[in-house]
Amino acid sequence: MEHVGDAVAVKTPYRVNDHWIVPVVLAYQKKDLGRLLFTSSGDLIIEESDSPAMLLERANENEAYDALLKKDEQYLLKRMKIRHKSIVEEQW
Numbered sequence: 001m002e003h004v005g006d007a008v009a010v011k012t013p014y015r016v017n018d019h020w021i022v023p024v025v026l027a028y029q030k031k032d033l034g035r036l037l038f039t040s041s042g043d044l045i046i047e048e049s050d051s052p053a054m055l056l057e058r059a060n061e062n063e064a065y066d067a068l069l070k071k072d073e074q075y076l077l078k079r080m081k082i083r084h085k086s087i088v089e090e091q092w
Contacts, residue, residue, distance in 0.1 A: 008033065008059065015040075016079065026059050033058040
């Protein structure tokens with residue numbers, strides 16, 4: 001199985017008819033990434049489960065967004081420092 005990251009966890013499985021559904025989440029953000037389906041005897045139903053690639057894609061959606069927010073935050077902080085410096089210089 002492909003690597004989907006160590007921050008991936010599962011919630012409590014629940015039963016629907018003769019299947020078990022196991023929700024897969026991004027643990028540190030409580031974001032649902034997908035689900036795994038199992039037979040009542042515990043065999044993975046691959047064709048009905050979300051693929052490792054799909055889980056990884058959903059997990060990385062947040063990382064790209066968070067990186068963008070961090071970049072914007074750093075830009076704004078830099079602009080604030082420049083503006084603060086110019087205001088202080090004007091006052092003196």
